[in-house]
Amino acid sequence: MFSGVLKAQQIVPINKAKALSLISENNLALKISEEELNKAKADYRQTQAIYLPNITASYTGISTTNPLMAFGSKLNQGILTQNDFNPALLNNPDQTQNFSTKIEIQQPLVHLDGLFHRKAAKTKMEAISLHKARSAEYLSFEVEKAYMQLQLAYKGLAVLEKALLSAEEYKKLADNNFKKGYLQRADVLLVEVRLTEVKNQLQLAKSGLQNASDYLSFLMNEKGFILYKPTDSLVVNSFTTASESISENRADIKAMSLSTEAYTAINKADKMSFLPNLNAFGSYELNDNKLFQGNTGGYLVGVQLNWTLFEGSKRFGKTQHSKAAMEQSKYAYEQYVSKSNLEYSKAKRMLTDAENKLSLTKMALIQSEESLRIRTNRFKEGLEKTTDLLNAETQFAQKQLEYYQTIFEYNYAQSYLQFLTKE
Numbered sequence: 262m263f264s265g266v267l268k269a270q271q272i273v274p275i276n277k278a279k280a281l282s283l284i285s286e287n288n289l290a291l292k293i294s295e296e297e298l299n300k301a302k303a304d305y306r307q308t309q310a311i312y313l314p315n316i317t318a319s320y321t322g323i324s325t326t327n328p329l330m331a332f333g334s335k336l337n338q339g340i341l342t343q344n345d346f347n348p349a350l351l352n353n354p355d356q357t358q359n360f361s362t363k364i365e366i367q368q369p370l371v372h373l374d375g376l377f378h379r380k381a382a383k384t385k386m387e388a389i390s391l392h393k394a395r396s397a398e399y400l401s402f403e404v405e406k407a408y409m410q411l412q413l414a415y416k417g418l419a420v421l422e423k424a425l426l427s428a429e430e431y432k433k434l435a436d437n438n439f440k441k442g443y444l445q446r447a448d449v450l451l452v453e454v455r456l457t458e459v460k461n462q463l464q465l466a467k468s469g470l471q472n473a474s475d476y477l478s479f480l481m482n483e484k485g486f487i488l489y490k491p492t493d494s495l496v497v498n499s500f501t502t503a504s505e506s507i508s509e510n511r512a513d514i515k516a517m518s519l520s521t522e523a524y525t526a527i528n529k530a531d532k533m534s535f536l537p538n539l540n541a542f543g544s545y546e547l548n549d550n551k552l553f554q555g556n557t558g559g560y561l562v563g564v565q566l567n568w569t570l571f572e573g574s575k576r577f578g579k580t581q582h583s584k585a586a587m588e589q590s591k592y593a594y595e596q597y598v599s600k601s602n603l604e605y606s607k608a609k610r611m612l613t614d615a616e617n618k619l620s621l622t623k624m625a626l627i628q629s630e631e632s633l634r635i636r637t638n639r640f641k642e643g644l645e646k647t648t649d650l651l652n653a654e655t656q657f658a659q660k661q662l663e664y665y666q667t668i669f670e671y672n673y674a675q676s677y678l679q680f681l682t683k684e
Contacts, residue, residue: 277491277493281404287481288481290400294396298389301386305385305386308382311376314367316364317365318364318365320361321359324357324358325359334357337548338548340550364546365544366544367541372539376530381527384522388523395512403480404480409495411473411474412491413669414473415490415491420658421459425460427654428456431456431654448646451647459658497668500679506605507681508684511682514594514598514601521591527583527586528580528586532580534576542562542563543560543563604681622664633653
């Protein structure tokens, strides 16, 4: 059954380095993190407005009989004559046209709240960059885990395929012994039950293998009915941890610290909004009574000190909100560091338990293999009960699976510990 499935799909050999390379190129979570960083960079770029001028250009055309507008338009055009001061013309002017080209510049000089908003945006950008780096580290850890799961799945499959061959061999021996009168029909049925059990376990192992391969495909953003096969087998590995404790320089912890700094800067910016802002402004304007002409021009420059003395209770509430967010961020940082230390202690115990379990399961595997060898030889000679042989064979398969599972747990514990201590 499994061979039939293998023929129906593409089998792709893969090593861990190749998987890491494909994930760094194609993983959607990394792409999302990259775009999140680009958004933060764009937000930071917007804060340059506190240094750079705001320049606008406009072209306006009007036609009016409004006394004030008509007089002002002629004045701007530089075409006033003595007759224009006639009270009758001043009060009832003829239709007057004016076409104006105007360029305006507004230059911020002092915006203290803007400076702190800019600092907050920069700190947020740095925090998101660190989050992105930690996401990449986490995906590398996930690749380690997924790759080991795939190795474990192939080991389990190999054990069960071998168990199936043994079960089929026992079935033949049982049939021969039954014909010779050495066994009863009930013993043959026990062997047939064991054969069915192994087939069911093999089917589940095949599904588990496909699930492990599919998860690796998901991480690499690969599509299609592909079955990956590791180029190396599951063995006991040794990893080197970065340090013997959780470092505050770890990317995600450092990002949490920067987030607190950003909230602090926002709170300071809200406080600075109570102070005045200083701006410079200037404009140059061309006027004419004909379209797309500009015979007369003039400029205007100045400095404005703008101070919003009271804006209801909006700024008070905004400052209170940012202060609460700042305090919440501090508590979140402390909680995150405490939780990280808890995970580290748990991971160390998990590694110790896996190391002890590894030696015990290896010993049990050797013992069960020897027990099976002895009982198989006795069964061939008709000196062993069928139930005892099947129990020994079942136990040997279970001990093999347990041993490979323990190798996975040991390697995973080391990898997880390395991930937690990474700076």
